[in-house]
Amino acid sequence: MADPVLSNTSNLKPMFKIAEEENSNTNNPVNNINTISDSDSTILNVKPMFKIAEGEEVDDSRWETDPTTNINLNPVNLSDQTSSALGKIPTSTPMIAEEIDARIQIKFEEQRDATNARIAESEYAKLVAEEHAIQLKERMAELKSRNMTVDEAREKAAMRGPDALANFESNFASPEIVGEQKRKESEEWSETARDRLVARLNSPNMITSGITDQLLDGPFTLSEINTLILTDEIINPATSLLEVPVHYANFQEAFKEGRYWAASGNLAMIGIELTAAKVALKPVAKGITNVWKYAGRGKQKGYDTVQLAIKNETELYDKITAANKVIADSNAQMRSDYIVEYERRINSIRNDAGEAPISISKQDEKTGLFSIDTEKTREQGSMIVTDAYRTSDRTDAAGQNLDKMDLENLGMGTDNIAIPILKPEKLDALIAIAATLKKQNPNSFKRSKGKTLIDNLFELTVDKDLLASDELLDMLNKHGMSYEEYILGVVGSGSEAGRLLQKLSQIGRARPKSLTDMRQNQKLATEKSIRSIFESTVIRVEGARRGILVSSWATTARNITSAAIVQPMHSIANLADAVLIAGRSSDNVSGSVLSGLYTLGSKSTWKDSFSNLIYIFKDQEYAKEMTEYILKYPELSGQYKKMFDGIGEIQTNLGRGQATTRTGKFLDGTMSKIEDGVQFLNTPNRWQDHVMRRGTFVSELERRFKLEYGQDLQQLIKEGKIQEILNDTSNIRPDGAPSFLTLVEESTKKSMDLTFAGTPNNKLLEGISNTIVKSGVGTMFVPFPRFVMTSLEWMGDHTTGAFQVPLRKALLKSRNADLPEKMQKDFIELSPVQFNKKYKKTKDQVRKEAGSFTTRDREQITRNLVGWAAIYGVYKVRDTEGMSSDYKRFTLKSENENGEVSTEDLDVTAQYPMRQMSWIAEYLRRSNLVGDGTLDSWAGFDFKEVLETFTGIQARTGTTNIWVDEIQNFIGGMQAEDKENTASFNRIFGRFIGQYSASFFVPMTQIVTAQRAMGIRSDEMKDHADLYAASSNLEGQFSSNMSRSFFQNELFIAPSTVNALNERETLAKENPKRIKQGMKLFFGLNYYESDSSDIDFLKDIGWTDPTYSLGSKKREKPAKNYVNRELSKILPDMVDTAKREASLVAKKWRTNPYLQKTYKTETAAFNTVARQYIKDQFSNFKTEISKDADLEVNELALVLRKYKAMNDTSSKAAILKFRELEKREPIWSNIDDLEDLIFYGRNIEK
DSSP states (O other), rough: OOOOOOOOOOTTOOOOOOSSTTOOOOOOOOSSGGSSSOOOOOOOOOOOOOOOOOTTOOOOOGGOOOTTTTTOOOOHHHHHHHHHHTTOOOOOOOOOOOGSSHHHHHHHHHHHHHHHHHHHTHHHHHHHHHHHHHHHHHHHHHHTTTTOOOOOHHHHHHTTTHHHHHHHHTTSSSSHHHHHHHHHHHHHHHHHHHHHHHHHHHHOOOOHHHHHHHHHTTTTTTTHHHHHHHHHHHOOOOHHHHHHHHHHHHHOOOOHHHHHHHHHHHHHHHHHHHEEEEEEEEHHHHHHHHHHHHHSSSSTTTHHHHHHHHHHHHHHHHHHHHHHHHHHHTTTHHHHHHHHHHHHHHHHHHHHHOOOOOOOOEOOTTTTTTEOOOHHHHHHTTTTTHHSOOOOOOOOOOOBBHHHHHHHHHBTTTTBOOOOGGHHHHHHHEEEEHHHHHHHHHGGGGGTTOOOOOHHHHHHHHHHHHGSHHHHHHHHTTTTTOHHHHHHHHHBBBBHHHHHHHHHHHOOOOOOOHHHHHHHHHHHHHHHHHHHHHEEEEEEHHHHHHHHHSHHHHHHHHHHHHHHHHHHHHHHHHHHHHHHHHHOOOHHHHHHHHHHHHHHOOHHHHHHTTHHHHHHHHHHHHHHHHHHHHHTTGHHHHHHHHHOHHHHHHHHHTTOOOOHHHHHHHHHHHHHHHHHHHHTHHHHHHHHHHHHHHHHHHHHHHHHHHHHHSSSHHHHHHOOOOHHHHHTOTSOOOOTOOHHHHHHHHHHHHHHHTTTOSSOHHHHHHHHHHHHHHSGGGGGGGOHHHHHHHHHHHHHHHHHHHHHHHHHHHHHHTTTTTHHHHHHHHHHHHHHHHHHHHHSSOOHHHHHHHHOHHHHHHHHHHHHHHHHHOOOOOOHHHHTTTTOOSEEEEEEEEEEOOOOEEEEEETTTTTTTTHHHHHHHHHHHHHHSSOOOOOGGOOOSSHHHHHHHHHOOOOOTTTHHHHHHHHHHHHHHHHHTTTTHHHHHHHHHHHHHHHHHGGGGGGGGHHHHHHHHSSSSSSOBOOOOOHHHSSSSTTTTHHHHTTTTHHHHHTTOOOOHHSSSOOOOOOSSSSSEOOOHHHHHHHOOEEEOOOOOOHHHHHTOSSSSSHHHSSSOOHHOOOOOHHHHHHHHHHHHHHHHHHHHHHHHHHTTOOHHHHHHSSSSHHHHHHHHHHHHHHHHHHHHHHTHHHHHHHTHHHHHHHHHHHTSHHHHHHHHHHHHHHHHHSSSSTTOOOOHHHHHHHHHHHHHH
C-alpha cells in the first residue's frame, strides 16, 4: 500500500541532502516505486530540503516562522489565512447541510461537477502524477547512491522531528495519491467558494448580505458571485463604511485576547476601508451635492435674482459715478482742500506716534490742485479707523479708550477699514454732496480761522440735524454713497465720533449692540490668549471637546428633527405677528380687528409666514444666494460673521496662529490640527445649521420688510436698489418704521435663536451664559450654556410669554424705564413745552409709543399662542389609552398581518422641545385644575427631574451636582484624613474625570451603535458594574470610577465580553431591549421595548426609575442583585394586591367626605394608597431577605459596611486611636484592621 499524501505538494523538490558533504545529483530511475512503506504521520509543513545524516548540524533558521502568523502559500487558502492572521472574523467556517442556503448548495454542486469534468477532460491529475513519478525516481536514485533504504531515510527524518518527517512523506508519496490529492484540492476550492458565499449571505454588513441574496437568484456561478461582491466591497463606499464596525469588533476581540498584531491589522483594515470609502465617496458626494442643489434650487431663482440685481445695480452705479465726477471736477478746489486736510490730519497723528509721514495724493503740475493717488492709497489699504482719526485719553471703568471704541463703532463692517473715502469715486461722491450742501447752506461753509472743510461738514451734519433728515438720506442715494461712508468722511476725531454715535442711536443707525459686544469679546479674548498659555491651550482643548460632543451624525439628525418641530411653530407665530402689525395701524379696537382679519385672509400673508419652510426644505439655493448678496455689504458684514463664523472666531480669539515661542508654536500647530479635525467632523452639523439660518434669515427679512415697509424686498433688489434700501431713503422706508439695519439685525437674531445659538433677550440668562463661557472651565460642567439659556427663554416665551409682556411693561413704566434711555431723565425734568421742542414729540406721544408692542413683545405673545396650541396637541396624544406613563416616552402601536398588536416606546429626550412640552402636558393631565389630581404621586414633579428636563443637566447621574454636593465632605475628609470621605471624593472625582475624558470619544461611539444595529453586539441592557466595580475596600475608588464611563459606552470593550455579561438586575422580569439601533444611528431616534404593565404601573404612581427608587440600596453588588432579583419575582403579585387595596379606598372616596377632603380626586386616592402600599411592602420584604442577601457578600465587604455605618466623628477618632496604638496606618483591605477601627469607634460612641 502506498503512503498517503496529506498536504501541499506544490513545493516538491527532486533532490534532498542526506549529508552535508554529499551533493550527488543522479537521475537514475528507480524501478520499484511502490516499495515505499506506509506512514500515518501528518504533514505540517513542506520544506524543499532536509538532512538526515547522523551528527550533522542542521541550520533551519531560514524555515523558522512565528506559528501564530505563519501563512501557507497555497493560493486556494491564501485569502482566508490572511484574514485569520489579521484577526478577522473567518469568512470560511465548517458548514452543515441545514445551515447552507439551498440556492448556494445547488450552485456549489454545479460548480463542483463542472470542475471535476474539466479536470477529467484535461487529465490534470494524470499529468501531476506523471511529473511526481519523475521526481520520485530521482529521489530514489539519490537514496540508492547513499546506500540507504526508504525505511532508513524515514527513521532519520523522524529523528529530526515531525516537520522533517512530514516533508519526507510528501516527497516520497506515490504518484497516484498525489494526482488524487490535486483533484481533491480543486473540489475543496469549490467548497471554499461556497463557504465564503454562505458567510457573505450571513454577513452583519446588510449591503453585502443583501447583494448576495439578490445575486443568488441570478444565473451566476459561485465564483462569479464572490467576484462581484468583492468588487462591491472595494468600490462601494457604503459597504466599506459598514465594514468598519465589523473590523472594529475584530480589533476589540483580538486586543482582548492579547493578539496585538492581529488587532493592529484590523486597525489598518479600518484605515483602508475609510480611505477606500473616502476615495469612492468623492464622486458620490459630488453627485449627491448636485442632486441636492438641483432639488433645492427651485428654478435658480436666487442666482437669477442676484445676477439681475448686480446688473441693474452696476448700471445705476456707473451713471451715478459719472455724474459725481462731473460735479467734483467742477469743484476741484474743494476736493483738493479736502485731500490736503485729510492727509495733514493723518500725518499729524503719525508724527505724535513717532511714525513716518505718508502720502495719499498727487499734485497736478498745471493747476497745483491735489487728487487721490490710487497707487499710494492701495499701499495704505489696511488702515483702520483708529489710525486715521485723532483720539484723546478718555477711558472707561475697564481702562479702554473711549474715543477708540467710538471710532471702532463707526467703522465699516467688523474690520473697521477706514479708507472708503480714499477711493476716487467715493471722494467724488462726498464732494458732490458737499457742493450741494454748500449751495443750500452757504453760511456754513464760510472760511474761518482753524475751521476746515471736514469741520464744516461735520457741524452741518450734526448741529443742523441733517443726520436724521430724509434730505441727507435721499442725497446719499442720489450720489451712490452709503450712510457709513459719509459718516467716516465727515468725522475728524474720536470725540466727534462720540457725538455722532449719540445722534445715530437716536435715529436707529448705530451699530447693533450685539456686534459691538461680539467685537469687544473678540478683542478681550485675543489679548488674554496672547498673555496666557492656559487660555491658548487648555481652553482650546475644551473648545475642541465641545465641538466633538456635537460631531456625530445622530446630533445632526436630531437638530433637523428639532427644526422640523420648531420651524412650523415659528411659521404659525408669523401669522399671528402679521395680524398684530396690521392691527396697530388703527386707533380703535374694531378697526384693529378688521385690519388683522383682512391681513389673515391675504394669500401673501400665508406665503410669507411659511416661506421659512420653503427656503429650508426646498429652495435652499435662493436663501443662500440672497443671504450672501445682502450681507456682503460692509454695513452688514458683521451680521454675516455672527451668523456663520462662530467656530472660526473662537479659534482666532483663543490664540490660533498667534504663538511666538517655539513651544507655543508647537502647541498651536497641534491644536490647530485637532480643531481642523473637529471642523471636519462637524461638517454635517454646520451644513444643517447654515441651511436653517439662511432660510430663517431670508424669510424673516422679506416678511418684516413687507409688513413694515409695504414693499417687496425681492423686487427692489432685482431693480438694483440695494443702496437705497441700505440708506433708508424716504421712498423705501416709511416714517416711523425701523431702519433696514434693524430689520437685518432682528432677522439675524431670529435665525440664531431658532437654532438655539443666539444670545438670550433676558439679561439674567444672558449674563449666566456669558459668565459660563468666559470662565473657561464652566463649559466642563455645562458644555453649551447658550443653548441651555436660549432654550429656557424659548420655552418661557411659549408658555408664559403673553403674561410677561404686561408685567414687564408695568414694571418698566413705574420708573420710566420703558422710554428710550436718552429721554428718561428729560421726561421728568423738562416741561411739556421744553420736551416737545427738544424731541419734536409730546410727552403723551412718547408715552403712547412706549406702550405699544415692540418686536420683542409681539414675539412673546405670538409664541405663547402657538406654544399652548402645540402643548394641547401633545396633551391629547398623552391622554390616549395605552400611552407610556413615562412622560419622556411615546408608545407606538403596530399590527402585523395576523392582527397581533405590538408596542414600542420612542424616547423624545433628544428631540427638543418634545420632552419639555410633554412634561407640561403631563403636568396638566395630572393637575387639579384640568387633570386627575395626581401631581403628588408624579415623579416628574421632582425638582431634579424638572431641572434635568428644562436645562439638560443630568440631575441624578450628572457630574455637576455630584461635584458641588460632595466637595465639602472631601475638604473635611482631607483635613481630618478620614478615609471614608476621601474615598467618597475619589469616587465622585473619578466619575467626573471619566465622563469628561470619555466625551472626547463621542464620535466613535457611533461604531458601537452600528455594531448593535448589525447584530454584532448585544442589544440587551447589560450590567457593566462587574467591569469597573471597585474592590470591597476603600482604596481604588478613583481608578474604578474613572473607568466607569468607558465601560458603559462599551467603546473599548469587545462584543464577546459585553455579550457574556449578565443583564442588569432590575425589578422587571425581562428588561426592555434597545431596538431599532439603525434609527438611532442615522436619525437620532431612541426606541425601546415598552415596559411591562407592572413597571409601567410603578412609573404611573410615582417612580421614574422603579429599580433605583424601590430596589436594593446595598452597596455590595452581589447582595444588591440578589435583592432585586427576589423583588422582581414578587412584583406581579404585589402590584395586583396594591391595585385591589387601592381600588377599595378609591371606591369609598366617592361617598366618604373625609377621603374627599384628603384626596382631590378618586384617581389621586388610588395612586396614593397604591404607592404607599408598595413602598411599605417592598421595605418589609427587603428587611426580611437582607440576611440572605448578605450571604452573597464576602466577609471583607460586610466588615467594611459596619465601618461605614459609623458617624464621621467616630471614624475619625478611630483612625487616630489606631495610629496611636499600632504605630502605623490601617490597611483598608485587612479585615483585622477594620474590626479594630470598628471597636475603637464604638467605644468612643459609648
